Amino acid sequence: MNSHKGDRLVRIVFEPDGNTLQTSPGISVFDAAYLAGTKIRFECGGNGKCGKCRVIVKDQDHLTETTTHEKKLLTPSEIERGFRLACQALIKEDVVVFVPPESRVERRKIQVTGFERSLEIDPMVKKFYVVMQKPTLSDFKPDFERLIDALNDAYGLRCWEIDHELLKKLPYLLRNAGWEVTVTLWNDEKIIRIEPGDTSEKVYGLSVDVGTSKIVVYLVDLKTGETLGVGSVENPQTMYGEDILTRISYVITEENGLKRLQSRAVRGINEALNNACKEASVDTMNIFEATVAGNTVMHHLLLAIEPRYISSSPFTPAIKSPINVEANKLNIGINPSGIIHLLPIIAGFVGADAVADALSSGIFESKEILLLLDIGTNTEIFVGNADDLLSCSCASGPAFEGSQIKHGIKAVNGAIERISLNPTSYKVEYETIGDVKPRGLCGSAVIDVIAEMRRYEIINSRGMFNQTLKTPRLKKTNGRSEFVLVAKDDSATGQEIVLTQKDINEIQLAKAAIYSGCSILMKRKGLNDEDLSQILIAGAFGRYLDPENAKLIGLVPDLPTEKIKFVGNTAITGSKMALISKAARKQAEKLSKSIRYLELSADPLFRSEFTSALLIPHKDLSRFSSVSVES
């Protein structure tokens, strides 16, 4: 066939996307696809070496004959079924080309939250397999330039930065690998690892949430976005203080306190990381990035940044922008050349965890007005929608996490997670995690029992026990009232499980802090309860929480129950989103700049709102008409 270019046109259709091209015959299927706008994978620069550009063509006689490269990389059965390598087959006549899923360059999507939010996978860290020509006297290009030119040829990448430690070994690495290596790139520009051969399938990341009480990590496959393992440990800083203010004063008063707290946080992350890696049989050297959410103090402590000025007015953090630090500088046990990315923060008490909450809850793109609460030792609250978001933070204390409650425990085996009382006999019915004998109450059960007590007027609106009640469950120990929930014989500890007057008061303080935060934010935005389309509750205890009971004790505004949703640990989910998606990471930075912050302690409404919210459910019963109890 000797037709001149332009003599005659052929028409090529690419399926399943339907892209079409008319051009002169003699073009490769690969080039035609490129011109038609259909992206086909390749890793060898179109030299018939990688076998990634497989396509299926029924009319084989409309293409040139199978090349030796194709015979090497395709099985006879595949060739029979019409498989070709797009870079090898040239087009002679009109043809329809089917591009199978494995050959398509398209961004995979993954669902990252429990409520239908999905995300294109486009992580900062990627691996690329490249094959280079050996240097010769007529091609004496230096090793680094040889490598980056090869990356550019095969993938169109223009990286130019290399870690000094890696550069030292580069000449040896490339020669030892026979000039076939897999390069790990950060942000398509910085080379952080070079391995012999093709290891491009092994690329992992870590998303981290450093909570005041708990450190959670997800080990994530950066090719698929899947979470392969989860690790969770108590924050080892807890021994130096339960809450963030105690930890800051530890830093201020103890020599090397900051260094000690930092190394404890790192130790906790590494422990969780190692657990997750063991679970998934992943080598930590193949983890190249960790994204970290955490409140502002956890953020500063992890980076060993002086945190003292966060704790006193005007509560100024050192930095709000996102930060990238080399893993080896922080001793975090991923690949030492990997990057630790700290998500940006909003303010002194609305940290990177809150940015992650806003990101993964989707509140920032909602048309409807939403209220979002991430309940923990500090509770972050957001109200608004895509147009404008206002945030605040309140010190809700660790009561909802089981701390400061006499028989409170975390949501572990043996914890009562749901509980109800008989209105007349006051008999207690409960469910425990693991369906074993109870060891204590977790946060959701504490809310249940207080709601039930208020419901049946065992306590009044001020949270005080009704001393006229005729039941042996209500008794006094050392002169202080308490209510027996589980008898000695029924508990796993051999001790009674009780709820004390002090426990109730702790919960009142915590829920008053949270509710008054919600209320002030809404007032400052001129909103009423009716304006809210949903309340989203995040945090570890969310999924066990009974929304009716939450309303009854006055924890959240009195919205119809179906409008109250539990969204799980949005901090770790947001951290994961930033890990697997550059777009999400960019969005997080935008949010940290655009979300407004209200300093509750400086708001003139704060004192009266807080005091009114100490009552159960509230001083102003008109706010809780659906759940009000005669008192």
Next chain:
Amino acid sequence: MNSHKGDRLVRIVFEPDGNTLQTSPGISVFDAAYLAGTKIRFECGGNGKCGKCRVIVKDQDHLTETTTHEKKLLTPSEIERGFRLACQALIKEDVVVFVPPESRVERRKIQVTGFERSLEIDPMVKKFYVVMQKPTLSDFKPDFERLIDALNDAYGLRCWEIDHELLKKLPYLLRNAGWEVTVTLWNDEKIIRIEPGDTSEKVYGLSVDVGTSKIVVYLVDLKTGETLGVGSVENPQTMYGEDILTRISYVITEENGLKRLQSRAVRGINEALNNACKEASVDTMNIFEATVAGNTVMHHLLLAIEPRYISSSPFTPAIKSPINVEANKLNIGINPSGIIHLLPIIAGFVGADAVADALSSGIFESKEILLLLDIGTNTEIFVGNADDLLSCSCASGPAFEGSQIKHGIKAVNGAIERISLNPTSYKVEYETIGDVKPRGLCGSAVIDVIAEMRRYEIINSRGMFNQTLKTPRLKKTNGRSEFVLVAKDDSATGQEIVLTQKDINEIQLAKAAIYSGCSILMKRKGLNDEDLSQILIAGAFGRYLDPENAKLIGLVPDLPTEKIKFVGNTAITGSKMALISKAARKQAEKLSKSIRYLELSADPLFRSEFTSALLIPHKDLSRFSSVSVES
């Protein structure tokens, strides 16, 4: 005065640049200058606080009255002489404004080489003094963002990167400094130091040339471009090998050899640096960048990059691009957060020193064809002009630096630098450095004496002594001929100073390597001697070299003597150019990419050119018609 905008125009002339603006009255002198294209300094954002925008106006009644800011920042005598702050004075009527030199934003120029090349001073490292507002409850911007916003307000800078070590201390630093600090920026984007108060005058850099034998540093004031101190030490690597090949084999054969050679180079730089700093009373903590030139092997050894592949075909270096490494990673004794910039290289044997040569000699922008030689243990040669440059390297050995020559010494006190012989009596006349008794011969004198011997036929064209010569100076020691230049009694050592047959042969090898490099480069570019407009000779010994003698021994092509110029140590000068000028640094990178490289050992002409060049001056006498000696 209540004229509406547009009612009336005033005309403002700025002197000395003559820029003129017509506009409505009421505009500040500062804004008018900006619109007219005259740049006036400011550091406070035009708030009358920094006092940097001083101008002189004779017709004071054409401006608004002196403000309280001006009364604070200008002395009564200055006010009387017509000084105003440009940001405070508003224009009422036509006026001529004189902008004194200290208020002008203009790039200062400095002459960097001995032959009239000058350069705008625009270093990578600059210091900026900023004053911030204290955070309050209504302005709780975090510290880092407060700082970068202040830098942006005052200087239009958009930096965003901060060293992690610095960030750790940032909250304390800013508060301790009362929110008035001087920030050191690298490339206008990375914060590398923050100091309390205004230290903007103290900003220094270091230019370095790591030669195979010698390390030279210049301590440079980055505000003025002036060299404040010079340090020079023998390269401490010398004890592990005189030349680069010996050092590479040391790396290959000795465990930790690479680490040892690296630390020796660093030790040498630090010693030279400390000497220069002592001389100029500069604190090393105020040195924020060092630019380093050096041949490819010195470059690799300093960075501890595996150098072995440079020494065998195809002589491939690890990298040619410029490299920036933090000073603390290399233990170079400038500010630990400062940057070490390695100039780019061209090829395995044409390194960063050669790029510096090409940069500072100006050969890359010459219209005329030039030949440039940087003579050292390795000699780098360039030929061409702005259109195209071709380079090569030849192993000329250390003979010209006094090594391998029986009584050769470096150009130190007591070295004979110029020498001549009486044609008949063979009496020797010489000059020594320091005008003291001679201790030995430096490179230029060795060339002189061989040229004289050839001129008076004491040696023949093969470099062999004329054994028929009747003079007691020519004698044999252990059966080998030598020529006595200085008698025992006249020398500082009490020993004769002689030139041996072997010395002559060493010089023949060295000059043959250099000349054949020149010749092959010229042939490959199709050039004859007549096409050369100049020969530029760089290197330490250049300034003592007699061009006539250089031609007579056949070291360089036979051009008229006035066309042979000595350009000094172009490597350190080029390194300094890259230090004080971003444009020069960019130019260096361009040169490393555009200058072509010829591997002499792979050139088929090499063997015959080299052999012919072993004769004195050359086998082909027609090439040296101006200096030929009857033989």
